[in-house]
Each structure stands twice: as structure tokens, then as C-alpha cells.
Amino acid sequence: MGQEIDNIVMDEPKVDEMKKKNKKENASWNIVQVSRHPKRPILQDYISHIVENFVELHGDRYFSDDKAMIGGFAEIGGQKIMLIGHNKGKKTNENIERNFGMAKPDGYRKALRLMKLAQRFNIPVVTFIDTPGAFPGLEAEERGQAEAIAKNLTEMASIEVPIVCVVIGEGGSGGALGIGVGDRILMLSNAIYSVISPEGCASILWRDAAFAPDAAEAMNITAKPLLKHGIIDEIIEEPGEGAHTDVKTVAESIKTSILKNIKPLQKLSIDELIQSRFEKFSAMGKFTVNK
Amino acid sequence: MGQEIDNIVMDEPKVDEMKKKNKKENASWNIVQVSRHPKRPILQDYISHIVENFVELHGDRYFSDDKAMIGGFAEIGGQKIMLIGHNKGKKTNENIERNFGMAKPDGYRKALRLMKLAQRFNIPVVTFIDTPGAFPGLEAEERGQAEAIAKNLTEMASIEVPIVCVVIGEGGSGGALGIGVGDRILMLSNAIYSVISPEGCASILWRDAAFAPDAAEAMNITAKPLLKHGIIDEIIEEPGEGAHTDVKTVAESIKTSILKNIKPLQKLSIDELIQSRFEKFSAMGKFTVNK
Amino acid sequence: MAWFSEAITERKKTKKDLWVKCKKCGSHIYADEWKKNLNVCPSCNYHGAITSYERINLLFDKGSFKELFDNISPKDSLNFVDLKGSYKDKYEANIKKTGISESVVTGHGKMNGIPVVIAVMDFRFLGGSLGSGTGEKILQAANYAHDHNLPYIVFSASGGARMQEGALSLMQMAKTCAGVARLNRKNIPYVSVLTNPTTGGVSASYAMMGDINVSEPGALIAFAGRRVIEQTIGENLPDDFQTAEYLREHGFVDSIVNRKDLKDYLTNVLSYYNR
Amino acid sequence: MAWFSEAITERKKTKKDLWVKCKKCGSHIYADEWKKNLNVCPSCNYHGAITSYERINLLFDKGSFKELFDNISPKDSLNFVDLKGSYKDKYEANIKKTGISESVVTGHGKMNGIPVVIAVMDFRFLGGSLGSGTGEKILQAANYAHDHNLPYIVFSASGGARMQEGALSLMQMAKTCAGVARLNRKNIPYVSVLTNPTTGGVSASYAMMGDINVSEPGALIAFAGRRVIEQTIGENLPDDFQTAEYLREHGFVDSIVNRKDLKDYLTNVLSYYNR
Numbered sequence A, B: 001m002g003q004e005i006d007n008i009v010m011d012e013p014k015v016d017e018m019k020k021k022n023k024k025e026n027a028s029w030n031i032v033q034v035s036r037h038p039k040r041p042i043l044q045d046y047i048s049h050i051v052e053n054f055v056e057l058h059g060d061r062y063f064s065d066d067k068a069m070i071g072g073f074a075e076i077g078g079q080k081i082m083l084i085g086h087n088k089g090k091k092t093n094e095n096i097e098r099n100f101g102m103a104k105p106d107g108y109r110k111a112l113r114l115m116k117l118a119q120r121f122n123i124p125v126v127t128f129i130d131t132p133g134a135f136p137g138l139e140a141e142e143r144g145q146a147e148a149i150a151k152n153l154t155e156m157a158s159i160e161v162p163i164v165c166v167v168i169g170e171g172g173s174g175g176a177l178g179i180g181v182g183d184r185i186l187m188l189s190n191a192i193y194s195v196i197s198p199e200g201c202a203s204i205l206w207r208d209a210a211f212a213p214d215a216a217e218a219m220n221i222t223a224k225p226l227l228k229h230g231i232i233d234e235i236i237e238e239p240g241e242g243a244h245t246d247v248k249t250v251a252e253s254i255k256t257s258i259l260k261n262i263k264p265l266q267k268l269s270i271d272e273l274i275q276s277r278f279e280k281f282s283a284m285g286k287f288t289v290n291k
Numbered sequence C, D: 001m002a003w004f005s006e007a008i009t010e011r012k013k014t015k016k017d018l019w020v021k022c023k024k025c026g027s028h029i030y031a032d033e034w035k036k037n038l039n040v041c042p043s044c045n046y047h048g049a050i051t052s053y054e055r056i057n058l059l060f061d062k063g064s065f066k067e068l069f070d071n072i073s074p075k076d077s078l079n080f081v082d083l084k085g086s087y088k089d090k091y092e093a094n095i096k097k098t099g100i101s102e103s104v105v106t107g108h109g110k111m112n113g114i115p116v117v118i119a120v121m122d123f124r125f126l127g128g129s130l131g132s133g134t135g136e137k138i139l140q141a142a143n144y145a146h147d148h149n150l151p152y153i154v155f156s157a158s159g160g161a162r163m164q165e166g167a168l169s170l171m172q173m174a175k176t177c178a179g180v181a182r183l184n185r186k187n188i189p190y191v192s193v194l195t196n197p198t199t200g201g202v203s204a205s206y207a208m209m210g211d212i213n214v215s216e217p218g219a220l221i222a223f224a225g226r227r228v229i230e231q232t233i234g235e236n237l238p239d240d241f242q243t244a245e246y247l248r249e250h251g252f253v254d255s256i257v258n259r260k261d262l263k264d265y266l267t268n269v270l271s272y273y274n275r
């Protein structure tokens, strides 16, 4: 039934083949492991490597300063930007203070405030995505986690400066997308970006979280298929076994890629920029168009 | 020293005369008493008398639905408006739920949301002011009472539809002004509008709250001097002993005055409207200009 | 996204009976009476599920509704297979079962004489999940409203994003919100009606972005699932947590309106639009 | 508005001494050292009061500051008389005492080469209260920034609105914010620096509306007075309640910056402005 509106050919394994495979050791699951590696570089690592002048700004102007989401003025290779990103920690106390990079509504509202400030100052926004997801807690629901994310998705569509997003680790669902609506979406080669965690998907569709590797593979959460599907624009290759084996090199690659991607966006008029961002997201998704 | 930039002549009593007066029975203090009369009509009374179709809307989209501040679509004499106002109660339980008309930041943010909605729908905003002041509590400070009021003052300066404000009872300080930046400011003849409560002023400048009547008189908090000083534009006369003696009549007067004042504003272009509102508030204040 | 399988199962149990058992109060109601009462329990006002077309019939002036974009249906672009089989088999079965081709029906027509564009989600179709086809239809309808200067109303009923489409479904959140953003910039009213349930990615995108957010009584409106939160905070949640009433209290829903009153409520609200 | 009389009294006590006693930690510091350290306690980093001109000297490149609107002073338009006498006598004494004509000094100049417009409140003048003259100067400076496309910086230090001018002083909150609104519409940066104390009507108007809100350490920033709140809620408040640090925690202050670093901080921030 119906005509396919896109020409992307997936070289997915056939169902029979999948059933034969050892589910625990597929390529996607390996990448999930790397993306969650305890030594995986976090935003603060990249800031210390590539940011020349970070003026951190605080607060959403409504309720709090969410430490799971940081941002401020920054300079990268002479380019002034508004830097915004999920703020995971490494040590236990850091992770508690930063809530493991799971932002509350306050974090998303702070991010939006800084984007509007970037608009006022006329500098590009660069976001760094690295979160297991938005915080699933009582106070987050109570203060409008859904509203905060939804508002960012809506407002980011109209922010009148270039937005470049970089997925550096875990791109967990709506919590990732909440700072992920941009003109260019870059992604580290061992990062993931997914509608639901592999464990969550497995526990629903396989009725057992142990099938997470299967879910990871099935959902196409790694950079290569996401590039094919038009969800990201560019893959930033990590060296060796992953970013944690050579932070300096991967930081430099991120910097180069950001600068390269900002440049052409700065040549667009505001109308062109907004229109092309709208078209970019309008084009996302694969569906059947029936005659 | 200096040249006076305005020509308003105040017929205030001289200092000596004031000292002779019986402070407890001055005209201002009498009006304070009427404005706080337990049977003084509240916003809900006027709504039931003059509003034909009230669609109450709820919530600030951040934290709560503050019951001390209400608002929604309304029709007055065929004119569609966004109605917003402080919501005092009469019975004890009402007053507890509505916090005696003392709004929290959530109330001011809800008011602003509704004003922006009015702007989207292109209908005038009419606000009703009746509050002892913004709520002075821990949670209000914590959630940014100052920010919420300040933001309303700033944003109301740029709302692109006519705004008419009516002071119907107590116009208590920043909590009143937080919904009081408009193109036309109307005031009931027994309402008050003041920078600080007479009691508060007396306890600071007279070191005794019992001097509230003196403070009330000294601060010019009643409609007539406020009209002279250009702070309000029109006095709506109350019948007999005050609005509580004839709610229906005063409600009709309010309605007539609102409709009369909206009309010319609707003929202005957006630029003219914003510019004239800016000029109106720019002109407020009396100071000396030295040569 | 965990709710819908459960909910579907419950619905199936009562489907072919002459009686409907109210999920909330347990009353048994004649199927006819249930239907006549718009799938609302006469005892406790529980608002049961309703199909897209039933909803449309309730809302639109007779004969005025024209469906749009009904040529769009899902696509299994990931060749997604889970324990129960392929996504393709699943959605094809859903198309057959429901007679609609995606989890939302879109179109335009008149409500009490007022022309509007509408999107009505259908929970029967894969739990109302937000797939690429869903997002496309919701965006196209928004664009139609934009281009024709018509108010836009979306009725949500959804378990969230459709995970069988991977991140493609996640992106529908951004895509649909981009449509809302365009309406905002043109000052075209957008009213969101949140019905039971509106959860996950749908709550965190267009459903929460109405100029006015309306809900039916008792509707579950949630970003994270109740059980996930209980695990996170290790304590029980308030009884009314994540209900429409709770959300109104916390500032995210403007009004809670009974199903039978929604048509008049919506047109009353839209009568204030003055551009 | 209750704070300032008290604060002034305390200042007077130490004014003519060779020693300054730190209000926070009680250390005795040589007046010379205190001054050299910009009125900041070397022991506990308490940021003491500083006059407008001292502040301006700290901030502006040598010889670059030009004062504007210094012809404006208060007016006793209500013929206000309280127990201690008339408002007119009070402000005239303040003009004599401070050598400035209102509670704010306005002007323009260069900070590290960057041209800016500035308003610096002076707590010595009637407790930095917001009178009509204050509001007028702050608005005029905003208009100057607007017309010349220059960033605007306001240093606040105030007990709140000036009640001796009645509602006229209240209206200065709206008037100054209208000036901020115009800057916003033109995308001209506005930075607010909140110093000790910034309270009442000043906190609830321009002081809280910075694109960036900066504060000096430990500054009291409050809408309602501590005692009023304690009466309202009938319990004690947290120790750091209404400090700059508390406000940063709650999302209302971007950065807390030591006095000596403020010039570089502000010009660094403004270096990001790209219009």
C-alpha cells in the first residue's frame, strides 16, 4: 500500500538473521557502553579544552539555578557564542549536585533564557547534549517538565541566531531534544540519541530490560543510521576506543566542526535562517503517502 | 534653587495647621476606611454585575494557579476584553483561599500570560486593582516576587493592545502597580492608591503605626490629589456612603467609564499606542530642574 | 509510553459486551446509554475513550467537516522487530482494525459556524502514539491553518512517542512544535485539548503549547510515568497526581470542560479572536 | 524601606574615626586600608557602601566619564511633613551633605575602551530611595543609551521607593521599566548590578530586569522586609535569606562579582554584544 516518499535504503539485517544473532554483543550496544563509560568526557572537560573565556550565567528567573544545565558566554577559536549544555558530573558529589545531568524544568527554562539573551546579543547558540533524560521526579512534573521542554521546542524554532547542537554522550529522549532544535546537529561517533532508553524500550516491547541490546539495535540510536535518516548532519569521529582515550583530540575535532558549521549559517538573513530551520524539521520523519 | 517644571499648585495645609488638626479624622483616613470596608464590593461583585460572559483562564504555566489573581475572556456591554484583577474574598474561607487578594509571583505571571494572550487575540486588557499589596512571604520572595512585578511593569509597557486599569479598592504599592501600567487609569472615588500602606509609612516616619491617618493624608493616597498629580486619569464617583451602599450603580458607572475610555484607544495604531503609553509614564513624577 | 498496551487490553475486554464497566467507579452501564452519553460515565463523570470520528461528529456542524491529509500512513523505515513481530505488521493490523491510516485525523470545518482546522488523535491506533505520519499530519494541518488564517485545535490522546520509529518519532516533537511556532508568529490562535491520556512526548510538545490548554475531567496528563517517578523518589505520589485537575492547580491547564460542553466552550473562546 | 535610617546611623558612628569597624565580622580596619580596598573588608570580604563618584572612578577609563542630567533634584510636591520635619528640609540637607543632587548619578563614558551609559545610585542620599528625580534620571539615561545605541548599566543601592513623594515615587517603578522596555525592543544590552542593599520598589523594577543581573557578594536583595515576612509567616527565615547568594541559587542573579573585578567583568560581558 502506498508510495514511499523517500529513497533511503536501510541495510538492516533480516528478521531471521536478527533472531540468530547474539543480542548482547551488537554494534549499537557497544556504542551505548562507550557513551556511558565512567571516564567519558563531559561538557566541563570540553569547556576546559576548547573554551577560551567562559562567563557562566545562572538561573531561569523563575525558580532556581539548575546545576544539571549550564550555560554562558564563551569563546571558541575566536568565535563568540552562547554555550549551553547538560552538565553531568564525574565524582559522586558532582553527580548528586548536577543530578546526573538530568535537568528539571528550571534547567530548560534557564537554557531558553540564555538563548533569548544570545538573540539579543546576536551571537550563535551552541548546545551540548548529554543526558539520560529529563529528570523524572515529582517536583519536575509539578513544575511542568512537559511544558518546559515543549516551550523550548517551540521557541527554538524561532530563535533568530544560528543554533548548532552537538550530541556528545547520551542523547536521552525529550530531555535531549529540549536543547536540540538547531540548524546543524553534530554527533560524536560513540554518542547515542534515542526516543527512549534501550532499557525502557526493552522492558515495554520485550517485557524485559535485559533485551536492551536488542532494543538499542532496533531503534537505530547510533550516529551512522541517524545521519542516514537525516536526524543529524555530521558525525565527529572519536579517536581509538572512544573519546575518553584522547579527550584533547576529540575536543579539537568538536571545535573545528562547530566553527565550520557556524560559518555558513551566519551568512543567512534572519528570515532565511528561520525558514531553513523550519524546513529542516519539517522534513524529519518517514511515512507512507498513499495514492 | 531651581526652576519648577510643573505648574501644579497644591492647596495643602501649612505645617502648623497640620499639627493642630485632629489627625484621626482627616478626609484621607475616612476614605481609607471606606476602601477597606468589610462590605466593600470586590471584583467578583462587579463581574457578576457587568460581565456578560466570563471565561476564566487559569495558571501561569510555571508553577501554580494563584487564586489571588484571576482573569479570563469577558464581555462588557458587547466589548470583548481580557479581564484581569486582584481577587479578594468576603467570607473567611474565600479570603484564605485568595490570600486576601495578595498575589504571589505566580499571580503576576499569570496576569502577564493573559495580557500576552489578549495581544494575540487583539482585544483590550482591563485590569481591576484591589490589593493590600503583593504577598510578603517566604515563598513569594523565593520565587521572585520582585522579578515578577518588575517584569510586568516592563512588559506592560509594550503590550500591543489598549490597557485600561481600574483601581476599585486598595491600590497597595508594587502589588497594585504590577497590573497597573495602562493607557488609562480610572479610580473609584473611595479607592486608595499608595506607595506604602499608611500604617507602614507611619511606623517608619512617625515611628508609630497609630499615626496612619497622618501618613494617609501626607502621602496623597486618594483619588482627587492623584488625579491632580497625573497618576490617574479619571475618577468614577461612588454613590452615597460608598460603593457598598449601591453596588449596582457603581458597577454601571465602572462599565460606562471603561467603555468610554477604551474607544479612543482602539483608534490608535500599535506604534501610537505604545508611544503614548511610554510618554504617559515618562511624564510621571515631580522634580526640580536646576539651571 | 508504558501505558497504552495496558489500556488497550482493558478496552478489549469490554468491547463486545452489552454492558460497559466504568473503569473508574466500576458501574455497569448499558452500552447504548454509554454511547448516548458520549462514552462518559453517568455515575462518576469518568470520560472514556472516544474515536476520532466520534469526536469530529460531536464538534462539527453537520456536513461541514472535510478531512485533509488522510493519504498519510506509517512506514517501517527501521525494519523494526520486537518479540511480538514487526512494526509493519502491527500498524497494518491497526489500520485494518480502526479504519484510519494514522493515529490522528486532520481536517477542517465549521463549529457553530466558526471555521477551524483540527487534528484529533485516536488512542485506538497504536495507543495514539506519535509517529512520523502523526507528526506530518499535525504539522500539515498547522500549516493549513497558517496559510488560511484559521484557528487550530488539536485534541491529544496519546501514550507518547512511537518507539518503533526510533529517533524519527522523537523528532516529531520538534516538528510539530515548529508548526505551533509559525502559528504563534502569525498570531493565529492555537487551542490544545488534552484528553485521557496525554503523556510522554506528546505532553512535552504541541499538547502543552496551546494559547489555551483545555482538558476533559480526570484526564491523565504526564511527562514521566507514575511508576518511573515512584522508583526515582522512592515514595508514593498524591492520588490526583498528573490528573487534569492537578495540572490546573499547578498552572498548566486553563479549564476543565465536560465533553458535552466542549464544542460551545471552544467556539466561545474563539469568538474572542479579533484579527 | 525600613532599612536605610538604621544603616545611615551606623555609618555615621564610624565616619570620622581612623578605624572602620566591619559591619559583618566586626574587624577593625584602618580607614586608609579600608578605602584602598574599595570599602571591602579584607578579613571577610564584606562589601561596604561606596559613593557614586567613588564607584564611577573605579569603573571608567581616566577622564572619560561625562555626567548627564545632573541638573535634576527632588521636589516636595506634596508638602510632606512628618515628625522630623519637612521632606524639603530633608533633601536639601542631603544635597548639602553628599554634594549630589539626587540619589543617582548618571552619565556616559568608557570602560576598558567600551562606551557605555551608566546610572549609579548613592545610598547616602535619602537611603538611595527612588524619588521622581531618581526615576527621571534613570529614564533619561536609558533614553540616552537608546538614542545612541549604547549599552546601559545601572548600579542599584536603595531602600526602595521614596514615600515622601507618595504615589509619584511608586510610579517611578513603571517609568524606569518603560525605559528598560524600549532598550529591550531595540536589543540594546542592559546590565543591572545589584549592590547592598537593593530592596523594595527598586528590586521590583529596573534592578531585577537586567539582561544580566550581577551582584556584589553578600548584598541584601529583597522585595519585602525581613521583619514583615517573619510577622507574616510566623517563623524564622534562613540565614542567607535575601542575600545575593540566595538569589543566585533561586535563579534571579547571574553572577556574584567582587567589587574590584566588576569593571573587567562588565566589559567582558559587553564584549559579546554583536550588533
Ligand SMILES: [Zn+2]
Residues within 6 Å of the ligand: C022, C023, C024, C025, C026, C027, C041, C042, C043, C044, C045, C046
Ligand atoms: Zn463511573
Ligand SMILES: [Zn+2]
Residues within 6 Å of the ligand: D022, D023, D024, D025, D026, D027, D041, D042, D043, D044, D045, D046
Ligand atoms: Zn569583615
